[in-house]
Amino acid sequence: MPLPSKAFQRWLHGIAPDASTADVCRISGIKRTTLAQQLVRGKVAEATLVSISRAFNVNPVAALATFEAYAGLAGEAVPPTPAELVSQIDTLDLLRAMVARSAPGTAGPGQSLAATPHATSVRNWVDAIDDGELRHRVSEATRIAPQNFSAHLTANRLPPELAVATSRAAGVGPAGGLVATGLITEAEAGWPAGARQEALDRMTRGELALLAGERLQALGKSLRRQEQDHERTERIWENLG
Template sequence: MAVTAKAFQLWRQEIAPTDSVSDLCRSAGIKRSTLAQQLVRGKVSVSTLLAVARGYGLDPVCALAQFEGYTDLLTGMRAPTSAELLSQVSHRDILKLLVARGEGTGNGLSDLVPFPHRNSARAWIEAIDPGDLRQQLSERSGIARQNLSAQLSAGRLSPGLAIEASRIAGVSLTSGLVVTGLLTCAEGGWPVTGRADALNALSDTDLVLLARDRLDALGKQLRKADADENRDRAIWENLG
């Protein structure tokens, strides 16, 4: 959910009253044309707002919390759950630890594959789902479930939907912004070593079950990709 251009303009006049738009963009490290287009459309993206906040040394969460739709962001900020942390661990790291433990050298991993990755948003949604999250999210936001699924399949989740999902699930309101890459772990209240700590704390049994679930999900994705590729190839062949 973007913020209104009017609200953004009022905010930026407060934080940098003497700076021009060019000065603002230079400090934020964004293109002037990008901001200009957003202002013309009347909506400024959350990523632009956060870039400006960082450029002026402001806390991104505090800055975003000043805008409508995000006012409860600070009060709703808390530590992530173990399930959330594990949702952002790559299957490669899970298998690496599993093999290391099997060989008797599994003292724990510390250097994990970076995130967010393509499946970050979907994995996070599944980790916090109380059972009817997608249905509730669809009803509250007005977005069709198929459109929500399309976002997740593409590895995307809008800031508004991410925060609304957090509200429904009762987790930190900043978590969705972390798993979509809008906030860093430090900015969103996620411990830097949180993912590794959650992974290393798993018992052998839980680690095997987690590996099974991830590989099953990966297999489904690969089968779908293969089916899509075969369908596209057949279409091109029929076109001659």
């Protein structure tokens, strides 16, 4: 949910009372036309707030929490669950870990992980916190149609307010979904340094193999759908001559 421009301007005046709009845009790297258009429309994107927060050394989560729609982000950071941490590990990193542990004479743990988010981070995060009824609860709480929620996951995206609502419905830390979407970093969400790596290292070879297999199966289905879509498009063009 974009932030009301009046509330945003009050917040901006609070953190940078002497900065002009031009100063804010220059320091944060936001185009003046982009910010001006958002202010005129009365809706400022969360990503804009995050960029400005970082530029003025304000934690983006704390900044978002000052707005009514994101009040649930206030307070001490809630540690992510092990499942959430593993969900934010790229599939290629899982495969590397599995190969390393399978090779004779290699310890396995300690590899360097790719940064968040990854190609399926949103969908994996939701799957990691889903008890089987999560989608239903999110749909009831937000009035989003289940098929629309599924479409977001297929596209590996969630609007920030929907990510927070999903966290709330799952009973996990409110900022986890914002990390999965890439709006904020692990550190900004209060995740302990190296937590993803530690979660990976704690997995047994069996758990790692099972998860990597599930990821590969999902990837295979996705790639096959893309191939089929491409084949259909090619046939249409051939029929059109």
